[in-house]
Amino acid sequence: MTSDEADETPIPRALELLWQGPSPARRTGGLTRERIVAAAIDLADADGLGALSMARLAERLGCGTMSLYRHVANKDELVVFMLSEAPAPPPAPSDDGSWRDALSTWAVGLWGVYHRHPWILQAASSGPPADPGQLAWLDAGLATMAGTPLSERDKLAAVMAVLHFVRGSAALAIEAPPIDSRSYPELLSRLVEPTRFPALTAALAAGVFTDDADDPLAGFRSGLAQLLDGIGVRIPRDARKAPRAR
Template sequence: MTVWDRPEPPNRPVPLDRERIVAAAVALADEGGLDAVSVRKVAARLGAGPMRLYGYIATKEELYDLMLDEVQGEILPESPPGDWREALRTLAHRTRHAALRHEWLADLLGGRPGLGPNGLAVTESTLSALTGLTDIDTVLRAVGTVSAYTTGAIRREIADLRAERASGLSKHAWQRAHGPHVTRLLATGRFPSLSQAVHDGTDMDAEDTFSTGLEWVLDAVAAKLGRAAG
C-alpha cells in the first residue's frame, strides 16, 4: 500500500495533515537540502512530536515521495501545448525551473517513476504528447531519451551551482584562478582540441546550454518519428 492509499489519522490538539507535513519538509529541503529533512526536524517545524508524523508517513522515503509529488505539481503546464515538440520542450524547461527553485529535486530525478497524482499527471502529459504518432515502444524510447537528457543536464547544472557555493568562487573567478595551470598545459601542444575549445569556443550561459542541447535531442526524436511514420 502506498502513502497515497493509506487514510490519514484523525486530527489531535496540534492540527496535522500530509499537506502541512509536506510543506514543512519542502521548506526544510529548500533551506538545507535533503540532508536537512528528517521526521524529527519536520515534527519540530510543525510543533508536534515525531511519533505523530508516523501516523501519516511510515518512512523518510515516503516523505521524499510526497515532496517529489508536490514539486511535480509545479511542473505541469497550465494549458496543453500545441504539438509534441512544444509539449516535451515545455515539460523539460519547467522541470529545470522547478529544480532551480528546489535544488534537492535534482537528487530525486531519474529514479523510479512517481506514483503520486502529480507524478502520474506529468507522465501522462509526457506520453500523450506523442501517443498516436507512432507505436508505443517508440513513444517510450523517445520520452526516455528526452528525460535522460533533461535529468543529466539539470544534475550537472545544480552540481555546478553547489560547487560554486562550496568554493566561494563564481564560474569566471574559478576559471581565472586556474587559468595559469590550464595555460601551461595547453602550451605543451598535447591537447589541441581542448585548446581550440578554450580559445575559440563560445561561452554560453546555463539556460542557453540547456536549450541548445534540448533542441538537438528533439531534432533526433523528430527524425526518428519521421522514419517510424514512413
C-alpha cells in the same frame, strides 16, 4: 485468494494513500498529512534532503515527533509523499504547437522543477515513479508525442532521453561548484595543449565555455535542440503537430 492475486506485488502503503486522494479532514493536534508534507518540502528546499529528519520537522511544525507518526509512517514514506507533491502540475501543450515545441516546453518546465526542489535529484534516484505527481509529468511528456507516428515504445524512449538530459544538465548546474565564466576558459587555455587535446582547443578558441550572460539557459537550450533534432529525424514533417491541450 486466487494464484494471480497471491503473485501480485503488494502496493506500498504510501502509494495506496496517494492514489486514494487527499487525507481525511480529521486532524490530530492541528496536523494533516498535507501540512506535514508541505513543511517537509520547505525544509528540504532550504537545507537539502540530508537535513530532513522527523525530529527537525516536528520542531518546525511545533509538535511532538510522535504526532507525525499518526500521519506518516517514517521518513522514507514522507519522501514518497514529497516527490508526488513538489513537482506541481506539468505544463499543458498549446492547441497549435508542434510536438517539438510541446516537448521543449515540458523539458524547460522539468528543468524548473529541479531548480526549485534540488533534493528531487537525490530522492528520485531511489526508483521509477509510481505516484500520481510524478506520473502526471511522465504522462504529459508522452502526450506531447501523441500526434506523431512513433510507436508507443519509441515515444517513451524519446521522452526518457529528454528526461535524462534535463536531469543530468540540472544536476551539473545545481551540484557543481560555481565556475567563473571568464576564469575557467582562461584556466583551460593555460592547461590544454593543442597537440594533446585538439578538439578541446578548437572548442576553447570558439568560446564555447563562456556563458551567455543574457541567457543562462543558452547551453541547456542548445543541447536540448540537438536532442530534439535527433528525435525529429524519425518523424515525417506532415505528422508533427502536438496534441490538443486536455
